[in-house]
Amino acid sequence: MTSIATLGSHCSLQVLKGAKDEGFRTVLVCEKKRERLYRRFSFIDELILVDTFNEILDQHCSSQLVEKDSIMIPHGTLISQMTSSEIESIKIPIFGNKWILRWESDRKMKEKLMIEAKLHVPKSISSPKEINGLCIAKRHGAAGGKGYFLTTSKKDYEKKRDMLISDGLIKGDSDLYLQEYAYGVSAYLQYFHSAINEQLEFFGVDRRYESDIDGLGRIPALQQMEINKIPSFNVVGNSPLVLRESLLDEVYAMGERFVTSAKELVSHGGMIGPFCLEGVYDDNGKFTSFEFSARIVAGTNLYIDGSPYSSLTYGEPMSMGKRIAKEIKDAKKKDQLQKIIT
């Protein structure tokens, strides 16, 4: 009997709850330090205890997953804790296209795919000398916003870079990627692309609450200026958002362009399953996208019982975890599992 497995973090609870509701056995690869937490949830059938998640690359862990006929659902923790090559070397079947995760992690490849999809992307700045106006310096990989900073000049950039170096967060310029700051209201657009039905589903929208930047509004400007601290963009949680209905047509159009471009550029089927376009809406309702995630995002944790958009699409309360499990069930029934796993 096929089981659904994932790493114990990020969105594992909704993934395994959805899988259980769809009749799968559920397996959690769980760090020993989190065992107590995850034992609280009765929909998790089995725990494979590890010291670190990288153990899924080892024979003793992967053979247990093979024995349980597991399909692994990848999420942000997998991306942040393993290199692209390690992810590509995983032997057990991964739901979705593991080859697209390299496009998510590599800034250059990411930009290429987004431009090909005709998304409006902030300009990247090739050298601190070229900073002209408000820019954001971001670390490579899935750093989760920690150590990011805003800057308006080369001098200010160097001061903040040196503070991060002395904090041990970065080694030097090559650890930072500079991009124009996109003004507006942030929105993280969650989609599901069914490779079985060849259909794009819009799932929901969230906003991220990032520390310290989202707490700054509570500190008066005078005190802000007295604090010598670089506010970071570290995600702490998510809150829901619904969009003006007039924005929805373009939301679908952007998602469809993304799926089409991924099919052209990325081997093994392009974009399969959940993904997210991340950016801001400006005062004209134009969306500028600074990121994508090519797998389930933690913002979908908001919608375990469905979102305002999933309620319109599905005849039952639908979480992203459940949607994934349904896709696997459907693919198995139609004998098309190979279309949705890599």
Ligand code: AMP
């Ligand atoms: P990222 O790692 O690119 O998802 O960025 C983490 C956070 O930094 C985002 O959630 C935004 O709050 C912020 N951010 C990243 N890039 C930009 C940008 N170009 N303009 C404005 N905010 C950004």
